[in-house]
Amino acid sequence: MAYGGVEAGGTKWVLAIGDGPDDVRETTTFPTTTPEETLARTAAFFGQNGGIAALGVGSFGPIDALRSSPTWGHITTTPKPGWADTDVAGALAEALDVPVAFDTDVNAAALGEQRWGAAIGLDTFCYITIGTGIGGGGMSNGRLMHGLLHPEYGHMRIPHDRDLDPFDGVCPYHGDCFEGLAAGGAIRERWGKKAEDLTDSAVWDLEAHYVALGLVNVICTLSPQRIILGGGVPKQPTLLPLVREQVRTLLAGYIDAEELDSGLDEFIVAPGLGDRSGVLGAIELARTAIR
């Protein structure tokens, strides 16, 4: 069976046709332009490549993922020019005449990781991406997390010692929230260079500190069995070991679980599917549109 998957990002869209990591029959990537052009290009790709049984879309947000809502399938209040209140799922369902499943990009990635990657067999875990911004999703009790809307991990408040780091943060809403201090955009603004061009240990010690604070808050609220850290920033090879060390220090032994002590290497991990968690998760999401 051929499913279609869309990782609908604010910068680029990644599309694939297939049935899993070992069966990707066609794939394409193009920049996110206007909604009209981007959606038309997406519909054309799936239409021209033999058709699909169902489509899954993991989208940048905020989105409306509540099936019973009149605006289900829409990107809602995004500041991205032209994209607020865009009906993504409805437009693609109409153009392709197939069932469409719609969720956040990070929930799609979490689903992909649970099916084929680093979260196989887990029912409560998080997928957090640290790129230009910070987003997060995951599962609780074996189901993707929604609730009132969907998680927005990036906008948690974390301690910020201005004597050590006088940087104000870059979040246009909150200044020094988690994303405002620790996302790739914050790193570039604070140090004047992109994350991938920075190797100074002061940069990565500070970054690990903020990431660890964010993860500690996720651990205390959700009690995940594992945290998967995706996105560009955690590709810096020194970051994950530093984050694990800081998480251990910050928790200070309060939560008595081997996973949070000697097992931290398997608790905070990179995505098993690398950069493909999102688009492969969207394919898995497509399967749920039929089930």
Added chain:
Amino acid sequence: MAYGGVEAGGTKWVLAIGDGPDDVRETTTFPTTTPEETLARTAAFFGQNGGIAALGVGSFGPIDALRSSPTWGHITTTPKPGWADTDVAGALAEALDVPVAFDTDVNAAALGEQRWGAAIGLDTFCYITIGTGIGGGGMSNGRLMHGLLHPEYGHMRIPHDRDLDPFDGVCPYHGDCFEGLAAGGAIRERWGKKAEDLTDSAVWDLEAHYVALGLVNVICTLSPQRIILGGGVPKQPTLLPLVREQVRTLLAGYIDAEELDSGLDEFIVAPGLGDRSGVLGAIELARTAIR
């Protein structure tokens, strides 16, 4: 049908026999002493009052609530003298020869609130108690939250401006975590009086600020449909309105939901069952031991 419910607190245990808020046939409260004495007294109460079909226990923690674990039903690493590694559920199951369901006190309270109180019809919500300490539980996707262990909301890290509040915090593990800054124990230590004896607006403005920071982090990680604030501290009548106001200010409109703006009075609420959420929730928990 008569079920037994136990709200097993670190200070006192509350026991009830019945089938719901309008059908509590017997109830008793006694101080938490040694495990042996407390458990014997509990078994005696249920044995002497006609017996029960099943027992639910909502316990102080940390606990092991994983059915498949060899230490299921135990209070695990509590600093409370004598209580570490105490088999609560097993001892009561053996003494009473009935099915026993075991969860955290806050998850039991959440269950009670969903059945009869302020969370009827919701599938993703939190119950947070602010008393001597801060605990939290709730449901995600219609099921009580567990995961690796269970949530420990009290130990999140939140911003702490030492120029405004030089108090170090009272958490023996983390100093100025959420509980260390905002629980009843922290209020007493910072201001030299118990929360209920303090009326100064500076006290409650600061308390509302910390509580709002904790709630914002819960909102960003779990996306609850409602937050129920139980425990002694939120009984101060000025607190909830101040918390709502600060939550609105801190979110700064980022999450576009009426519930987080004009609907905040119904989003952050007191328990519908008052002080009985825990013990009534334990009765509902007992029902699940049979189902």
